[in-house]
Amino acid sequence: MERPTFSVLINNYNYGRFVERAIDSALSQEASNVEIIVVDDGSSDQSRSVLDGYNKRVTVLFQENQGQAAAINAAVKLSSGDILCFLDADDWWAPGKLSATAAAFHSNPQASLVYHRLQPTQTDGSPAFKPIPRTLCSGNLSPRLARSAGWWPFPMTSAIAVRRSAWDAAGDIPEQFRMSADAW
Structure with missing residues (x-):
């Protein structure tokens, strides 16, 4: 079986009303070679019944509540794709997100x-406020991170894609990041 190019990793905690979207x-x-893994981090809402409806199309792991970092780390361990794409259960992607991500990695083979x-929206789909982060960075981010003491316009979880080789080099997200693991 061909190895998936993309691993879509969804972390869920009590977002049963959003996770389906x-x-x-x-x-x-519209991307080939995609696997989707959802880690439910001990939800007590209707998440399980929603997730059970995806049976063979999605891999689902139910675990005791340990926080966002633990859920993301568990999803990465289950995955096999070369590119790890993260998606919070209360977010959704526009069509073409994975093909645009593939094109970005393809055009710069050195990118990690x-x-x-992201465009925050109201429940009716209208924009809530301006897209975030306000600015995008490119190139080698290491010097910028060092100068900023970690305070840079970092992306939100659902906007991040990482090469597996970079994840493996950096290691798992420390599990004290029970929330806001995207900051790591």
Whole structure:
């Protein structure tokens, strides 16, 4: 079996009312060789019944509540793709997200991380405020991170894609990041 190019990794905790849209947005991407893994981090809402409906199309891991970092780390361990794409269960992707991500990595084989802005929306789909982060960085981010003491316009979880080789070199997210693991 051919190794998936993309691993879409969805972390969920009590977002049963949103997770279906997140999964459907990943399933509707026009990319080949994609696996979708959802880690449910001990939800006590209707998440399990929603996730059970995806049976063979999505790999689901149910674990005791340990926080966002533990859920993301567990998803990475289950995955086999060359590119790790993260998606929070209360977010969704526009069509073409994975093909644009593939193009960005393909055009720069040295890139370890690709990210984009997110458009926060109201429940009716209208923009809540301007896209975030306000600015995008490119090139070698290491010097910028060193100068900023870690305070840079970092992307939100659902906008991040990382080469597996970069993840493996950096290691798992420290599990004290029970929330806001995207900051790591």
